[in-house]
Amino acid sequence: xxxxxxxxxxxxxxxxxxxxxxxxxxxxxxxxxxxxxxxxxxxxxxxxxxxxxxxxxxxxxxxxxxxxxxxxxxxxxxxxxxxxxxxxxxxxxxxxxxxxxxxxxxxxxxxxxxxxxxxxxxxxxxxxxxxxxxxxxxxxxxxxxxxxxxxxxxxxxxxxxxxxxxxxxxxxxxxxxxxxxxxxxxxxxxxxxxxxxxxxxxxxxxxxxxxxxxxxxxxxxxxxxxxxxxxxxxxxxxxxxxxxxxxxxxxxxxxxxxxxxxxxxxxxxxxxxxxxxxxxx
Numbered sequence: 001x002x003x004x005x006x007x008x009x010x011x012x013x014x015x016x017x018x019x020x021x022x023x024x025x026x027x028x029x030x031x032x033x034x035x036x037x038x039x040x041x042x043x044x045x046x047x048x049x050x051x052x053x054x055x056x057x058x059x060x061x062x063x064x065x066x067x068x069x070x071x072x073x074x075x076x077x078x079x080x081x082x083x084x085x086x087x088x089x090x091x092x093x094x095x096x097x098x099x100x101x102x103x104x105x106x107x108x109x110x111x112x113x114x115x116x117x118x119x120x121x122x123x124x125x126x127x128x129x130x131x132x133x134x135x136x137x138x139x140x141x142x143x144x145x146x147x148x149x150x151x152x153x154x155x156x157x158x159x160x161x162x163x164x165x166x167x168x169x170x171x172x173x174x175x176x177x178x179x180x181x182x183x184x185x186x187x188x189x190x191x192x193x194x195x196x197x198x199x200x201x202x203x204x205x206x207x208x209x210x211x212x213x214x215x216x217x218x219x220x221x222x223x224x225x226x227x228x229x230x231x232x233x234x235x236x237x238x239x240x241x242x243x244x245x246x247x248x249x250x251x252x253x254x255x256x257x258x259x260x261x262x263x264x265x266x267x268x269x270x271x272x273x274x275x276x277x278x279x280x281x
Contacts, residue, residue, distance in 0.1 A: 043179055043238055045102050050091035051278025053246070057112065058083040059270045061161055066258070066265055080116035080161040082270075087111060088167075090276060094174070102174035102181060108167055110274075115162035115194070125153045125201070133201070137215055139261075140199075144215035148203035153214070158198045164223070166191035166270070168230045168252065179238040189230035189252040194223040195259045195266055220260035226268055228255035238280075246276040 059082035065072040092106025125133055130149060137144050170187030198218045205212040234248030249272070256267040 043241060044096055045094045045174070045176055045181060045238075046096045047280050048091070048093045049244060049278040049280040050089070051244070051246075051276050052087070052089055053108070053110075053274045053276030054085070054087040055110075055272050055274025056084065057086055057270050057272035059163065059268060061269075062267045063159070064265045066263060071265075074120070074159075078118050078120035078157075078159065080118050080159055082112075082114050082116050082161055082163050084112060084114040086114075086166075086272070086274075088165075090278070092172070094172075096176070100176045102172075102176050102183070104172040104174065104183075105170070106172060106185075107169040109165060110167060111165050112163050115160060117158060117160040120157045120159065122154050122156045125149070125155055127151065136219060137199075137201075137217075140217060140219045142199070142215055142217035142219075144201065145203070148205075148212070148214040149201070150203065153201060153203040154211075156200045156202075157219075158200070160194075160196040160198070161266075161268075162194040162196075163268075164192040164194060166252070166254075168250075170230065170232075174236070181236040181238075182233075183236065184231075184233045185248075185250075186229070186231045188227065189254055190225060190227045191252075191254050191268065192223060192225050193254075193257070193266070193268055194221070195264075196221045197260055197264065220263075222259050224257050224259065226254035226257050228253045242280050244278050244280050246278065247273075248275075249273050 061079050061081065062076070063074040063079055065074060088108060088110035090106055090108035092104055094102050094104035097103055133149065133155065134144065134146070166189070168187055168189045170185045172183045172185040174181040174183035196218055197220050199216065200213060201215040202211045203214040230250055230252040232248055232250035234246060236244050236246050238244050252270045252272075254268045256265055258265050
């Protein structure tokens with residue numbers, strides 16, 4: 001009897017101690033997952049790009065008459081002034097030199113197809129000029145009623161300029177701050193300019209006692225390419241890693257060119273402002 005009681009008591013004590021020890025065991029909680037930190041890649045200006053641009057320009061022309069070794073300027077009031085809308089394409093490449101310094105090369109082509117015409121002063125043709133007038137009309141294949149070419153006849157010149165296209169190839173130096181890059185640029189500028197010089201001669205109509213046109217036509221109509229230089233400044237803004245917008249001012253001096261068998265020399269300069277959007281590869 002005492003033995004059974006002792007065994008039962010021992011078993012009860014063992015179970016109680018085991019339960020107490022089990023209650024004292026600390027179970028570590030399940031770890032909370034940590035969200036990964038995503039680091040946005042740093043934008044790089046290095047790479048090629050191509051895009052389109054639009055803008056407006058204002059031109060200034062100058063013309064000199066070349067005669068017997070002399071240079072006679074034509075009054076600017078009688079010269080065409082080209083201005084208007086233009087649009088075109090551009091492309092280039094940039095290299096990041098470090099510390100925000102960007103070196104690039106770009107080229108562009110713009111079309112305006114704008115023209116302007118101005119009519120000059122009217123001059124009375126003196127008898128000593130008759131032979132000269134006949135010669136320049138013959139050289140230009142312009143017919144004239146020679147009987148009407150007499151004292152009192154008058155001549156008027158008209159000038160028409162037309163810019164067909166313009167472009168440039170430049171070096172750009174940029175100063176980048178993250179996704180914005182102000183820059184300066186300079187290089188070679190070129191344009192195709194059409195120069196038309198026409199003449200109209202009026203004389204007395206003996207039948208009606210009034211004036212009539214006795215000869216008219218183009219003395220010259222030439223299209224030539226002028227080459228000069230350009231300087232400008234602007235800012236690029238990277239909207240995304242691939243889309244870059246641009247705003248820019250540019251001054252271009254296209255130099256001088258002789259027209260009408262070297263009888264006239266024309267120079268052409270422009271100021272323009274343009275905006276563009278490009279895709280960067």
